Amino acid sequence: MLKKFLFADLDDTLFQTIEKCAALAPREALEPAAYYSDGSICSFTTPAQRAFFAFVSEGMTVIPTTARSLDSFARVDLGFSSYVVLNFGGIILQPDGSIERDWQGRMHGLMTAALPGLQELGARIDAWAEETGYGGRTRLVEDAGTPFFIVVKDPDKVHANLERIEREVVLPWIADGHGDYCVHRNGNNLAILPTSLDKANAVAYVTERLRREHGEIVTFGMGDSRSDARFMADCDYAIIPRRTQLSKLTVETL
Known part of the structure; x- marks a missing residue:
């Protein structure tokens, strides 16, 4: 069976701020997902998001693909075990948490x-x-x-x-x-x-790595914003959360 990988944006995709949660779920149903540097809660998950994350985690590997930095990603309280794409594709972390140095050298230049x-x-x-x-x-x-x-x-x-x-x-x-x-x-x-800083470039790099490691694979892309569309379009399938910038530009306009 082919291995499956989900490249997923984080903020406004797998979780969001308390203000944005108001339209998605009641306050008592929310759980913390990310924190500010002072330890206070930054973002929450809804029951639907938790159910979705549990569902995809059973059948595929989730690869965060986010604008977050090393520091802010470290304050995300979700479990990930594979590659990570940070800073709009500027940094790639390997499964052991170390920075992928070849990619880092390319992007630094x-x-x-x-x-x-x-x-x-x-x-x-x-x-x-x-x-x-x-x-x-x-x-x-x-x-x-x-x-x-x-x-x-x-x-x-x-x-x-x-x-x-x-x-x-x-x-x-x-x-x-x-x-x-x-x-x-x-x-x-x-x-x-x-323009050389693009999640799509980093996703393509990681996807090639995964193919070398696992052979043929199936890829999914998930994101909320217009800028996510580029990497999502390069995946085999795309997933768009409701009530987001990208859903309003696509499925909600039909």
Whole structure:
């Protein structure tokens, strides 16, 4: 029988914040799934999510495929035993938890080359924020000694404010000769990434590893956002949670 592997995004796919749980399950039915650095609860699972995770864990191997860093992934309280894809595909962990060094070396070179563009755009966004009185600022996300992307969060969690930054600052900058960068906006996160940083690339790398280890396999992809669609499309089957950005763009529009 062919071995089966599920590449699964984490946040808003296998669990979510308490605010987003309100539309999915009553408070008393929730269980903690991830934590902040101070030990307080960050995200919860619903009964349906727990049942789904138990179901897929019986018949396939779940491979987290997430934007989370090494530190924030370590604070996820779910059991995983295989490869892990972190930082939008910037880092791959091997089953023993160590960083896959060949992939890390490749990504470090690509990300170092992309860093000046991220710094330039970050300065433009911060200058715009200063001029307009906007309270948010950019943050460069680095992990294991490698810079990966910049992110802006709205301090008041007004998602429409991030749309304005994307429209007035980011998209014009990309159109002005910076096509090797792309935007990922979902909820209260506006991230700008080098196009060479892509979960799909890391998933393809891990999939090839798995085929060398196990022969022919069956792959599943699961995610909630537009940016997840690329790696999901490369899998044999795709799974989309309801009431997510990706479901609203696909199945819920039919």
